[in-house]
Each structure stands twice: as structure tokens, then as C-alpha cells.
Amino acid sequence: xxxxxxxxxxxxxAWALNVWLAGSPVAKTRFGKALVPLIFGAxxxxxxxxxxxxxxxxxxxxxxxxxxAAKIATSLPMLWQDFAQxxxxxxxxxxxIGSGAAFLTAVAIDRSPFLQRGLLPIGNFVAALPIVGLAxxxxxxxxFGWESKAAVVVVMVFFPMLVNIVAGLQASERMQRDLMATWxxxxxxxxxxxxxxxALPFVFNGLKIASTxxxxxxxxxxxxxxxxxxxxxxxxxxxxxxxxxxxxxxxAVAALAGSLLYGIVALIERWMTFWHPSQRH
Amino acid sequence: MKDxxxxxxxxxxxxxxxxxxxxxxxxxxxxxxxLTINRGEFVSFIGPSGCGKTTxxxxxxxxxHPTSGTLTVNGMTPDEARRKRAYGYVxxxxxLYPWRTIAGNIKLPLEIMGFDRAEQDRRVxxxxxxxxxxxFGKKFPWQLSGGMxxxxxxxxxxxxxxxxxxxxxxxxxxxxxxRDRLNEETLKLWARTGKTIGFVTHxxxxxxxxxTKIVVMSPRPGRITDVIDSPLPKERPLEIRDSRxxxxxxxxxxxxxxxxxxxx
Amino acid sequence: xxxxxxxxxxxxxxxxxxxxxxxxxVYDQAERAGTxxxxxxxxxxxxxxxRPLLPPPHQVGxxxxxxxxxxxxxxxxxxxADQPILDRxxxxxxxxxxxKGLVYHGYVTFKGTMMGFGxxxxxxxxxxxxxxxxxxxxxxxxxxxxxxxxxPIVALAPMIITVSxxxxxxxxxxxxxxxxxxxxFFPVLVSMVKGLRSPDQMQLDLLKTYGxxxxxxxxxxxxxxSMPYFFASLKVAVAASxxxxxxxxxxxxxxxxxxxxxxxxxxxxxxxxxxAALFAAAILAGLLIVAVGIVERLARKRMGVPA
Ligand SMILES: Nc1ncnc2c1ncn2[C@@H]1O[C@H](COP(=O)(O)OP(=O)(O)OP(=O)(O)O)[C@@H](O)[C@H]1O
Ligand SMILES: [Mg+2]
Numbered sequence: 001x002x003x004x005x006x007x008x009x010x011x012x013x014a015w016a017l018n019v020w021l022a023g024s025p026v027a028k029t030r031f032g033k034a035l036v037p038l039i040f041g042a043x044x045x046x047x048x049x050x051x052x053x054x055x056x057x058x059x060x061x062x063x064x065x066x067x068x069a070a071k072i073a074t075s076l077p078m079l080w081q082d083f084a085q086x087x088x089x090x091x092x093x094x095x096x097i098g099s100g101a102a103f104l105t106a107v108a109i110d111r112s113p114f115l116q117r118g119l120l121p122i123g124n125f126v127a128a129l130p131i132v133g134l135a136x137x138x139x140x141x142x143x144f145g146w147e148s149k150a151a152v153v154v155v156m157v158f159f160p161m162l163v164n165i166v167a168g169l170q171a172s173e174r175m176q177r178d179l180m181a182t183w184x185x186x187x188x189x190x191x192x193x194x195x196x197x198x199a200l201p202f203v204f205n206g207l208k209i210a211s212t213x214x215x216x217x218x219x220x221x222x223x224x225x226x227x228x229x230x231x232x233x234x235x236x237x238x239x240x241x242x243x244x245x246x247x248x249x250x251x252a253v254a255a256l257a258g259s260l261l262y263g264i265v266a267l268i269e270r271w272m273t274f275w276h277p278s279q280r281h
Numbered sequence: 282m283k284d285x286x287x288x289x290x291x292x293x294x295x296x297x298x299x300x301x302x303x304x305x306x307x308x309x310x311x312x313x314x315x316l317t318i319n320r321g322e323f324v325s326f327i328g329p330s331g332c333g334k335t336t337x338x339x340x341x342x343x344x345x346h347p348t349s350g351t352l353t354v355n356g357m358t359p360d361e362a363r364r365k366r367a368y369g370y371v372x373x374x375x376x377l378y379p380w381r382t383i384a385g386n387i388k389l390p391l392e393i394m395g396f397d398r399a400e401q402d403r404r405v406x407x408x409x410x411x412x413x414x415x416x417f418g419k420k421f422p423w424q425l426s427g428g429m430x431x432x433x434x435x436x437x438x439x440x441x442x443x444x445x446x447x448x449x450x451x452x453x454x455x456x457x458x459x460r461d462r463l464n465e466e467t468l469k470l471w472a473r474t475g476k477t478i479g480f481v482t483h484x485x486x487x488x489x490x491x492x493t494k495i496v497v498m499s500p501r502p503g504r505i506t507d508v509i510d511s512p513l514p515k516e517r518p519l520e521i522r523d524s525r526x527x528x529x530x531x532x533x534x535x536x537x538x539x540x541x542x543x544x545x
Numbered sequence: 546x547x548x549x550x551x552x553x554x555x556x557x558x559x560x561x562x563x564x565x566x567x568x569x570x571v572y573d574q575a576e577r578a579g580t581x582x583x584x585x586x587x588x589x590x591x592x593x594x595x596r597p598l599l600p601p602p603h604q605v606g607x608x609x610x611x612x613x614x615x616x617x618x619x620x621x622x623x624x625x626a627d628q629p630i631l632d633r634x635x636x637x638x639x640x641x642x643x644x645k646g647l648v649y650h651g652y653v654t655f656k657g658t659m660m661g662f663g664x665x666x667x668x669x670x671x672x673x674x675x676x677x678x679x680x681x682x683x684x685x686x687x688x689x690x691x692x693x694x695x696x697p698i699v700a701l702a703p704m705i706i707t708v709s710x711x712x713x714x715x716x717x718x719x720x721x722x723x724x725x726x727x728x729x730f731f732p733v734l735v736s737m738v739k740g741l742r743s744p745d746q747m748q749l750d751l752l753k754t755y756g757x758x759x760x761x762x763x764x765x766x767x768x769x770x771s772m773p774y775f776f777a778s779l780k781v782a783v784a785a786s787x788x789x790x791x792x793x794x795x796x797x798x799x800x801x802x803x804x805x806x807x808x809x810x811x812x813x814x815x816x817x818x819x820x821a822a823l824f825a826a827a828i829l830a831g832l833l834i835v836a837v838g839i840v841e842r843l844a845r846k847r848m849g850v851p852a
Binding site (some may be wrong): 009014015018019021022023028033034036037039040041058060061062115117118119121122125128129130134135136137139140141190202211212215216219220223224225230232235236242244247248250253254258259261262 | 546548549550551552555566598599674680682683684685686687689694696697698699700701703704707708711712735757780781784787788791792795801804805807808810811814816817820823825826830831834
């Protein structure tokens with residue numbers, strides 16, 4: 001019980017510290033902006049640990065963060081193997097292929113307003129569908145290996161990307177297109193010099209959505225069949241054996257991978273669309 | 282026809298009609314427009330909103346296509362003239378690309394027209410100097426004031442030796458002081474380059490101050506109601522706006538606008 | 546019209562693909578039987594297989610029609626012509642909603658989606674209000690809310706389900722709703738934060754000159770200003786809820802719901818079951834989006850915003 005009390009006290013103290021920090025000039029600095037959420041996250045872990053110890057919660061229901069950390073430390077090779085299978089071979093190639101295909105399709109239908117008017121509503125609708133449902137079918141087609149995982153990711157990523165890129169290609173202002181016309185610019189020149197750069201903010205918006213979808217797709221697909229490794233496989237088998245510390249270890253890896261992928265996309269976005277009002281503070 | 286070097290027609294419109302098909306029926310934007318603009322002239326278009334000033338300018342630049350009548354630019358169709366890079370167009374908003382620097386923006390038409398690198402840099406430096414923006418080439422558009430952005434967009438239109446400069450309310454969004462400055466600079470620029478300029482404005486003093494020829498238009502349907510040749514000398518200090526001649530022309534323009542208004 | 550053309554195109558491609566993909570099986574069969582099949586003989590055989598690699602559209606349609614039990618429900622209605630009308634309706638509805646049909650499974654999924662959607666809206670809007678009101682909340686919680694979405698929820702799904710059954714919750718509704726709420730709270734949160742912050746300084750100052758307190762500013766300005774943003778986020782949120790529910794139905798053990806049908810189809814190698822469940826899910830998604838769209842339009846009309 002005392003562990004729980006201690007944890008609660010730490011949490012309250014940290015919260016008070018955060019309240020004070022948020023009101024102080026420190027909060028305006030970059031350091032303060034990173035510090036406050038970090039303190040919050042850290043105290044959440046302390047609270048969790050205290051809760052598990054203080055109430056004596058069984059590890060098959062909720063393992064303590066320290067137990068999870070210990071598990072991570074002892075099973076690094078296995079976690080790496082799962083990560084490589086699911087993220088490096090499944091999610092990332094699928095993400096790249098799906099986004100690339102959406103980009104090519106968007107440019108290909110760019111010259112046909114007819115196709116755009118036909119494809120856009122359908123694309124919008126399909127983008128809202130639970131496409132994860134295709135996972136079992138694609139696993140049936142492409143087998144248990146990483147290829148089927150990548151295929152699921154391609155399909156999941158394709159439609160949100162397509163919708164965003166097509167919208168982006170129409171985002172340039174009419175005045176700027178007219179200017180291009182007065183200079184006698186060709187279709188290709190207008191596309192490369194005006195419309196593609198103007199579409200970038202939309203493309204990155206799509207890429208951010210796609211980066212989280214990619215991980216979901218790769219992991220779900222493993223529930224329908226996989227070799228005897230991979231994050232989805234490990235999670236479903238360990239859950240069956242009530243090895244929840246291993247499950248949480250995989251979740252930690254997934255969270256890290258997801259945040260990393262998202263962060264990379266956001267960094268490239270900041271670098272390539274520095275000129276956009278949303279990036280200029 | 283005293284000055285023969287100045288009398289070659291650059292733009293000739295004969296019986297020009299332009300009808301827009303809209304959802305609520307056709308809109309006659311231009312009706313029976315006849316106008317000749319000679320080389321080196323500074324022509325202002327003035328008239329109430331919706332009288333077709335923009336449409337006429339866009340038709341000259343082949344951005345709109347007349348329904349009937351003929352329109353020639355240097356003896357060619359507007360489309361051919363466009364392919365010969367005859368136009369520099371300046372809109373009311375600067376329309377600079379936010380992802381390119383000022384110098385990069387001015388280079389854009391040069392890249393499209395295939396000038397080589399060294400020539401691009403030379404011209405950028407030259408026109409930046411012309412609009413007094415030297416030293417701002419590496420800045421991004423959003424780091425400049427509105428007036429500076431507009432000057433940059435004029436520099437962009439000057440960079441590639443188009444012999445016709447079309448300006449659609451280029452200073453409409455700027456304050457009076459900046460506007461005066463830019464008016465003076467525009468006149469200097471015109472004197473230095475000898476370009477033919479078509480200029481849309483809502484301001485009577487601006488039209489009279491700048492132009493050698495003022496075209497008064499009236500709406501529904503858009504047509505020309507008066508063409509005034511300005512007797513003012515080529516050299517025009519700002520003070521000329523207080524002279525009697527200036528006020529007389531301004532008066533005539535105002536009368537023309539009013540007449541167009543009463544006909545409705 | 547363009548939409549119909551593209552849909553037609555998709556159907557054609559689909560048929561072509563099913564001929565191509567299912568032909569292998571036909572040729573294999575023929576080889577085993579020691580016979581030769583011509584192309585013309587092969588094509589019809591690709592249209593009627595029991596376990597096709599890619600069922601052609603009409604096969605999926607038939608399975609879906611049967612699964613929805615509308616046709617057979619109508620027959621039930623006709624056959625019981627001698628009974629009172631209420632009984633007949635009852636019998637028909639019982640038939641359509643029977644546990645064997647997709648309508649029933651769709652209803653289970655729909656129920657889960659609605660619970661998750663409701664929870665997500667509630668949680669998302671409350672969190673948004675707290676974040677806009679308290680600077681600490683904004684600084685501490687907002688970054689984690691964003692990170693929470695980069696964690697693939699599906700990694701959590703199986704665990705949430707086993708843990709809740711360990712804790713004595715045999716009902717699967719709760720864990721499903723949790724997963725679905727986890728996916729749907731985020732769009733609501735982001736839009737509400739944007740909306741609650743949308744009033745500009747001038748409007749805020751004006752209210753202050755009236756002597757309005759913080760509560761009044763919230764009720765009279767911030768909340769109404771956030772409504773268009775809120776409704777705009779609902780479409781995204783409901784789609785996310787549905788994905789969450791289906792994912793929640795996938796892990797081992799589930800027997801009810803469209804996600805469970807997909808899993809069963811996959812485990813027993815019955816592609817037709819998978820396809821029918823997939824299309825039922827698409828229909829459900831379409832209905833949900835249309836319904837949310839109608840709600841949004843009604844709300845906009847009441848608030849005087851042109852739709
Ligand atoms: N693309 C278009 N489609 C349909 N109608 C148009 C189009 N462009 C202009 N018009 C119509 O043609 C008429 C002339 O328009 P225009 O833009 O040339 O007027 P303007 O003289 O430039 O007006 P302003 O001073 O407000 O800029 C207006 O009635 C306008 O509604
Ligand atoms: Mg205009």
C-alpha cells in the first residue's frame with residue numbers, strides 16, 4: 001500500500017511542478033516545451049509502477065514497467081527479429097510502394113478531369129472503409145511471408161494518399177497557373193515548377209496518416225498467418241500464453257517505431273515545406 | 282501621326298465580342314470593342330467594376346478567347362504571341378511562390394523559357410536593381426512588405442524582355458504613399474525600357490498621371506465609351522497632378538465614367 | 546456519370562482478374578484428370594468455384610444476398626400468409642436477424658461501433674475542453690495524445706481482450722468499445738481544440754467588455770464556435786470507430802461480428818465468407834457515413850451555417 005501512496009505523492013508533486021512550469025517563462029522555451037510532457041510521461045510510469053506494486057496486481061493482468069523493461073533487456077535479439085520482419089520488411093516497403101503508386105496514379109489521372117470526377121468519390125469512400133478486412137484475403141493470395149504484409153499495407157495506404165495528392169494537385173492558385181500560361185509554360189513545366197510544390201503540404205498530410213496505417217496493416221496481417229516470428233505473431237501467441245510482459249515489450253517497440261516513422265515524416269515535411277504558413281512560427 | 286517610330290500598332294482589336302457561358306445564362310463581358318495600341322504607349326483602362334477590364338487584358342494575353350471579332354498582337358494571334366513570350370503580366374496580388382526566394386521567383390519565367398544560368402543571374406541582378414530591391418534576392422516573399430512583394434512581381438514580369446507589360450490593378454492593395462512611389466517608379470521604368478504597357482486601375486488620378494492614352498469603359502455589356510489621348514508631357518513630376526491640364530483630363534474621365542453609369 | 550463509368554471499369558477488371566487468378570485451379574484439375582481444357586471451357590469454370598482465389602462479383606453478390614437473408618426473409622413472409630400480419634412480420638424479422646445471418650453480425654459490429662463512437666466523442670471533447678482551459682494539460686497531455694495515435698492500436702487489441710476476461714468481464718462489448726474509442730477520440734480531440742480556439746481576440750475582448758466571466762465566454766462563444774469543427778470531425782471518427790471495432794473482433798475467440806466472420810472465413814479457407822463479410826462491412830461503413838452526414842447537415846441548418 002505504501003508503494004501506491006508514494007507513487008501518488010510523486011505524481012501530485014510532479015503535476016504541481018508542471019503547473020508551475022507551464023505558468024513560468026520556462027514554458028516559452030524549447031527546453032520547457034519538451035520538459036513538461038517528459039515529466040508527465042515519466043510520472044505516469046511511476047504511478048503505474050506504484051499501482052501494480054501497491055495493489056499487488058497480478059502480472060497476467062498488468063505487468064509493472066520495471067518488469068517490462070527487464071523483459072526488453074533480456075529479449076533484445078527476439079525483439080529485433082520481430083521488428084525487422086514486421087516493420088522493415090512489411091510496413092516500410094508497403095508504405096513506400098503504396099505511396100509511390102498513389103502518387104503515380106494521381107499524376108496519371110491528372111490530365112483527365114473525367115477520371116478524377118469518377119475516381120475521387122470512390123477513393124474518398126474507400127479511404128473511409130475498414131480496409132484491414134482485406135488482410136485475410138491478401139494473406140491467402142501472397143502467403144504467410146512478409147510479402148502479404150507489405151501488400152496489406154500497400155492497399156491501406158493507397159487510397160488516403162491518392163485522395164490527398166489529387167486534392168493537392170488542385171491546390172495551386174488560379175492566378176499562378178495563369179502566370180505560367182502567359183509565360184508559355186508547357187504542361188510538364190507547370191506540373192514540376194508550380195503544382196507539385198504547391199501539393200506538398202497535402203502530400204505530407206497524407207504521408208502522416210499513412211505512416212500510422214502502415215504499422216496497423218503490417219501487424220493485423222500477421223494475425224491471419226505468419227512465420228513463427230513478427231510482432232503481430234508474437235503478440236497473439238504471447239497473449240495466449242499470458243506472457244503479458246513480452247506483449248508490452250512488443251507494444252513498446254511498436255510505439256517507438258510508430259513515433260519514429262511519424263517523426264521522420266514530420267521532419268522531412270518541415271524541411272521541404274518550410275514556406276507553408278503552418279510551418280512558420 | 283507626328284512621331285513615326287511610335288506609331289506601329291502592337292495591339293489591334295476590331296469588333297471584339299466576348300461572351301461567358303455561365304450557369305445562369307450568357308454574360309456579355311465585352312461588346313464591339315475597337316482599339317489600337319501603338320508601340321511604346323502607356324494605356325490605362327478605367328471603368329466600374331465588372332465592365333470587362335480584366336477580361337480584355339486576359340484576352341490580349343490569350344488567357345480568354347474572344348467569341349467573335351479579331352484581336353492581333355504584333356500582327357499575330359494572341360496565342361502565337363504568347364508562344365513568342367510577348368507578355369509580362371502583373372496581377373493585383375503579387376502571386377510570388379512562397380517556396381522560392383525573391384531571386385528564385387524572378388528566375389522562374391527565365392527557367393521556363395530556357396535562358397542559361399549565367400544569363401539568369403545577370404538578369405535577376407539587373408531587374409532587382411531596376412525595382413530597387415537589390416540585396417533582397419535571398420529573402421523569401423513572406424519576409425517582405427506588401428509593396429516590396431509587388432515590386433518583386435513587377436521585376437519578374439520585366440526579366441524576360443517581353444515587349445508588352447500587362448498590369449491588372451497592380452497597386453490596388455497598397456496604401457497611397459507607397460502607391461505614389463510605385464507610380465513614379467513605373468513611369469521611370471517605362472521611360473527607360475520603352476515597353477508598351479496596358480494598365481487597369483480604379484483610380485482616376487493614377488490613370489491620368491501614368492497614361493498617354495486613357496480608355497474609359499462601362500458595364501453591362503462591357504464596352505469602350507471614350508478614348509482620351511493625354512496631352513501631358515512625357516516627363517511627369519508628381520506635382521503635375523495639381524496643374525490645370527491634369528485636372529481637365531481628370532474631369533473628362535470622370536464625366537465619361539458618369540455617362541456610362543447613367544445609361545443603365 | 547463518371548462515377549458509374551469508373552465503377553463499370555472496376556467490375557470489368559475484377560471479372561478479368563478472377564478469370565486469370567482462378568484459371569490456375571481449373572488447369573490443375575484438368576491436368577490431374579488428364580484432360581485438356583480450352584480457354585472457352587476454362588472461363589465458365591472460373592465463375593462458379595466453391596473456393597475461388599478471387600470470387601467474381603456475382604458470386605460475392607449472391608453470397609451477400611444470402612447472408613443478408615432478405616430474399617429468404619421475403620419467402621418466409623409469403624409462406625406464413627395464413628397467420629396474423631404481426632406474427633408474419635415477427636417471423637420475418639426473426640429470420641433476417643437470426644444468428645446465422647450477416648444482418649445479425651453487422652448489428653453486433655454496429656453496436657460496438659456506436660459504443661466506441663460515443664465514448665470517443667465524450668472523451669475527446671472533455672479532453673479538448675481541459676486542454677484549452679488549462680495550459681498544463683495542453684503542454685503535458687497533447688504531445689502524448691499525438692504519440693498515442695502512432696502506437697498501432699492493433700498491438701493492444703488482443704491484450705485488452707484477454708485482460709478484460711481475466712478481470713471477469715466475459716462480455717466482449719467493453720474491450721471492443723475501448724479499442725474503438727481509442728481510435729475515434731483523436732479526430733474529435735484535434736478538431737475540438739481547433740474549434741474552441743477559433744474565436745479571435747476581438748470577439749473575446751468584446752465579451753469581456755460586457756463583463757462576461759470565463760464560464761459565459763465558454764458557453765456563449767467558444768462552444769458554439771467549435772460546433773462546425775466538431776461535426777466535421779464526426780465522419781472521420783465514425784470510420785475510425787468501425788475499424789477499431791472490427792479489429793477488436795479479430796483476435797482469437799470471437800464468434801460474433803463482421804470481424805469474426807472474416808477470421809472464420811480465413812481459418813476455414815472459405816473465401817466467400819470473407820468477401821461477404823468485407824462487403825457487409827463496406828455497406829455498414831457507407832450507412833454510418835451517410836447517417837453522420839445527415840446529422841451534420843441538420844445541425845448546420847439549425848445553427849444557420851450554409852451546408
Ligand atoms: N470566368 C468567368 N466566367 C463567367 N463570367 C465571367 C468570368 N470572368 C468574368 N466574368 C464576367 O464578365 C464581366 C466582366 O468581368 P471583369 O473581371 O473583366 O470585370 P472588371 O472590369 O475587371 O471588374 P473589376 O474592376 O471588379 O476587376 C463580369 O460581369 C463578370 O461577372
Ligand atoms: Mg478586374
